[in-house]
Amino acid sequence: MAFQPSKSKKNLSKESGTLNMNSMMDMMTIILLFLLKSFSTEGALVTPSEQLRLPESIQGEKPKKELSVSIAKEVIMVNDIVVATKADIKEDNLMIEPLRQRLAEYARKEVELQNTVGKEFTHIVNIQGDEQIHFDVLFKVMFTCSKSDFYKMRLLTIKSGA
Amino acid sequence: MAYKPSLRRKSDELEMELDIRPVMNLMVVLIPLLIASAEWVRLGSIEINVPPSKDAGIGSDESQAQAEEREKEKRLGLSIAITDLGITIASPGAILSGAENPEGPTVPISADGEYDYKLMKEKLIEIKKAIQGKGFRDENRALITASADIAYQVIIRVMDELQIYETDEAILPLFPEVNFSKII
Numbered sequence: 001m002a003f004q005p006s007k008s009k010k011n012l013s014k015e016s017g018t019l020n021m022n023s024m025m026d027m028m029t030i031i032l033l034f035l036l037k038s039f040s041t042e043g044a045l046v047t048p049s050e051q052l053r054l055p056e057s058i059q060g061e062k063p064k065k066e067l068s069v070s071i072a073k074e075v076i077m078v079n080d081i082v083v084a085t086k087a088d089i090k091e092d093n094l095m096i097e098p099l100r101q102r103l104a105e106y107a108r109k110e111v112e113l114q115n116t117v118g119k120e121f122t123h124i125v126n127i128q129g130d131e132q133i134h135f136d137v138l139f140k141v142m143f144t145c146s147k148s149d150f151y152k153m154r155l156l157t158i159k160s161g162a
Numbered sequence: 163m164a165y166k167p168s169l170r171r172k173s174d175e176l177e178m179e180l181d182i183r184p185v186m187n188l189m190v191v192l193i194p195l196l197i198a199s200a201e202w203v204r205l206g207s208i209e210i211n212v213p214p215s216k217d218a219g220i221g222s223d224e225s226q227a228q229a230e231e232r233e234k235e236k237r238l239g240l241s242i243a244i245t246d247l248g249i250t251i252a253s254p255g256a257i258l259s260g261a262e263n264p265e266g267p268t269v270p271i272s273a274d275g276e277y278d279y280k281l282m283k284e285k286l287i288e289i290k291k292a293i294q295g296k297g298f299r300d301e302n303r304a305l306i307t308a309s310a311d312i313a314y315q316v317i318i319r320v321m322d323e324l325q326i327y328e329t330d331e332a333i334l335p336l337f338p339e340v341n342f343s344k345i346i
Contacts, residue, residue: 021182028189035196055315059325060206094344126207129314135244136310138317139344142210154207157318 051075055131057157063126067106067150069099071129071141078102094143103148125150208321210340238298240289240337242282242324244308244316247271249282251289277316283323283336290327290336304337307344 051072070077076084076099084098103125110121125145129138145153243250248267269282293301304324308317327336 055318063207131315135308135312153210157206159204159206
């Protein structure tokens with residue numbers, strides 16, 4: 001036989017309680033502040049992909065957003081637009097012609113901006129190379145950059161913990 | 163005369179809690195948003211300043227006297243060549259030969275195909291200590307050349323090793339100014 005429900009407990013008033021959220025609010029505020037501080041408004045500098053894995057390095061300053069030349073495994077891009085493929089890299093010529101033309105275009109625009117609105121032409125170019133590209137490709141790209149008025153080069157890398 | 167406060171007001175003070183639910187809602191939305199947009203990968207950028215090319219027009223009109231003066235300056239001209247056999251350290255005057263094989267590279271590749279960055283750094287520190295304070299104008303400069311099929315990661319790694327060295331007292335620059343050239 002089942003027990004009879006207790007008659008005294010039936011009339012107990014239900015315990016009412018409120019969740020104390022003060023400490024949680026504190027925590028959230030701290031996290032929020034921290035995240036806001038590390039928030040960057042510059043936007044993503046690189047789009048990582050299978051074709052473009054940056055090499056690791058222990059040195060280097062924080063990069064700024066500049067004109068970017070990306071050397072992926074198969075193609076070369078300027079500001080994420082493909083300008084040259086592997087076939088454009090000639091064995092006996094240091095200059096990569098399609099890249100030079102595109103860079104010259106950008107240089108012309110920059111000079112125009114400098115003359116009209118006074119935005120300084122920094123001559124800086126960010127080079128993002130895949131970690132497996134060969135030295136001759138890198139060298140040719142750097143040569144082309146320096147010949148096209150972008151002679152301040154920055155090699156982008158991923159900072160490793162060491 | 164001021165009125166006497168009413169004695170009838172005897173109600174308890176109203177107990178009220180701050181309604182923080184809207185704030186919580188905001189936080190719950192904002193925190194995932196900021197986490198999603200946070201930079202998880204720390205990027206670095208290595209600076210390489212190549213002098214502007216001759217036909218770019220800037221800096222090309224160097225006068226004869228200046229050129230002569232430049233000739234007289236003491237230059238080290240340290241170069242580091244990376245090949246698939248190893249790393250060779252050289253200057254215009256001499257090539258640092260390897261310990262075992264005088265014909266081979268200064269720092270031969272190890273048996274498992276890895277470059278011996280540690281040995282290379284030791285050799286470079288030796289050179290740096292020997293030339294320091296002797297008035298070489300390019301005592302911080304090194305020239306990296308490599309054969310065509312050397313991977314980018316290897317070059318970056320060599321450049322990493324070129325940056326600094328540690329003595330007991332301080333951390334000093336090794337050869338942080340890097341230039342590139344090509345074996346022709």
